[in-house]
Amino acid sequence: MSHFIRENNSPKKFKGLSMFGFIKNTLQKIYSAVTSHFVSIFAQKKISPETLTEIEKILITADTGITTTKVIISSLEKQYAAGTIVDGKQLQLALEKELLATLAQAQTAPKNSSIFLLIGINGSGKTTFAGKLAYSFVSKGKTCILAAADTFRAAAPEQLKSWATASGADIFMGSAHQDPAAIAFGATEKFKQSQADVLIIDTAGRLQTKENLMREIEKIKRVIQKQLPNATIHTLLTVDAMLGQNSFQQAKIFHEAVKIDGIVLTKIDGTGKGGIIFSITQNLNIPVEYISYGEKMGDMKLFNSQEYVTSLLGSFTDKQTHE
Ligand SMILES: Nc1nc2c(ncn2[C@@H]2O[C@H](COP(=O)(O)OP(=O)(O)OP(=O)(O)O)[C@@H](O)[C@H]2O)c(=O)[nH]1
Ligand SMILES: [Mg+2]
Structure with missing residues (x-):
């Protein structure tokens, strides 16, 4: 491991x-x-x-x-x-x-999607979150496939494979430097054939300013949608909480290029700045769907505004328990 x-x-x-x-x-x-x-x-x-x-x-x-x-x-x-x-x-x-x-102002939309596409800048926590998300489904008895569509960084597929092994998810890996959309195609085939419950696609870290890389995401989406016309692809942007206010511009441009359904606020354990959630929500009008806060498999949570605010203010009563 x-x-x-x-x-x-x-x-x-x-x-x-x-x-x-x-x-x-x-x-x-x-x-x-x-x-x-x-x-x-x-x-x-x-x-x-x-x-x-x-x-x-x-x-x-x-x-x-x-x-x-x-x-x-x-x-x-x-x-x-x-x-x-x-x-x-x-x-x-x-x-x-x-x-x-x-x-x-940015209520979380109902999530009944079975396809998750993870995007974000380099090192923002995509692969780690892909593993954690897979684990959260597997531990609820769902079958899950992780797709290694990051062929840019040589070690990326192996990193995802470790998460697959540890979480009990299946993995789809292409070959080195293969087109990420081709991997998404192969993974969707596998997803259809195996009738798995969830498909999670990990992509390469990209700068929002690189137009060709943003188009690559669109291509991945198109390829999946063509094979599964009725499926909803849930696109999640990982945002490093430690970047603070700098992350807004980044997320804004991502959102302009590719429609983002929700934000995964990562590395929230590394910051003392729990207020970032409020400014992200207000500035971007995109819901924070998950918080990710460590390197272990269980270290993530579906974001719940009431719970978060209550805990941030230290105002807990005995009735409130963490599910
Ligand atoms: N403390 C902490 N570390 C995290 C968290 N999420 C990711 N990391 C660490 O941050 C680093 C980058 O995480 P990755 O998951 O590889 O990020 P990525 O977006 O996939 O990176 P690229 O694929 O290179 O773009 C790793 O060392 C992770 O262990 C988190 O929520 N908390
Ligand atoms: Mg990665």
């Missing part, structure tokens, strides 16, 4: 943990940089205008973005002036509402 898959990769490890516990244990950096600050502010008996300035600072430092933060803070200021938020608890509830409203 290669170095990037560690032992003890069961997602059950987190079962029964509150989402707050999940952030605290798994996204340590976000907990210490964001959540722990909120927790102390929300304990205040009486808030002041300085408290709102503090919230503003935390949000900006957490990469929520200036525009998004301003909208949230000005609404909180109005509520404070009107006397509807007086103590920390009320502030917490008001902030929770504002953050949820930001995320509601």
Whole structure:
């Protein structure tokens, strides 16, 4: 097994943990940089205008973005002036509402697709996420094929193969330097013949500025769609959370060139900036569908805005458990 898959990769490890516990244990950096600050502010008996300035600072430092933060803070200021938020608890509830409203602008579409196409810039976490996604299906009893359509990097198919072996998914590999669309064709054939439940296509890292590479994605899509005219291809863009605000321009151009259905926010464990989700949603109007936060197979989660906001603010109750 290669170095990037560690032992003890069961997602059950987190079962029964509150989402707050999940952030605290798994996204340590976000907990210490964001959540722990909120927790102390929300304990205040009486808030002041300085408290709102503090919230503003935390949000900006957490990469929520200036525009998004301003909208949230000005609404909180109005509520404070009107006397509807007086103590920390009320502030917490008001902030929770504002953050949820930001995320509601890009609601996740229902996902009944059986074909996933992963795209994104180099090193943004496509292959890792392909493996994790395969594992999440296999562990639910689904049969899954991983397609190694990254023929650009020599080691890429082997990397995906390790994930296939570890996750219990099947793999379709072409030959070195084969046209990625030809691999997508072969993988779709295999998918049809084997009647597998899910096909996940891993592609080469590409810069959004390289037009020929963007056309390559369109070609992959066309080839699949021709073989399976009724299938919905679910295109997911992996975005490295550590890139912060720099990732917007990148995602925007990707979205202009290829229609993206959802974002996978990766490496969220490596950043203390849990606010990036809000600015991505507001700036791009594309839903964050998954968060990916480590190198083990179970280290990903279907994004749930209520859970995330609750845990970010440290406001968990015993009733909330992580599924
Ligand atoms: N901490 C952490 N590391 C990650 C995560 N996702 C990926 N990585 C690491 O980031 C590096 C790049 O991940 P890959 O999955 O190979 O990225 P990729 O987009 O397939 O890369 P290319 O195929 O070269 O474009 C690897 O070292 C992964 O182990 C994550 O969610 N958290
Ligand atoms: Mg890759």
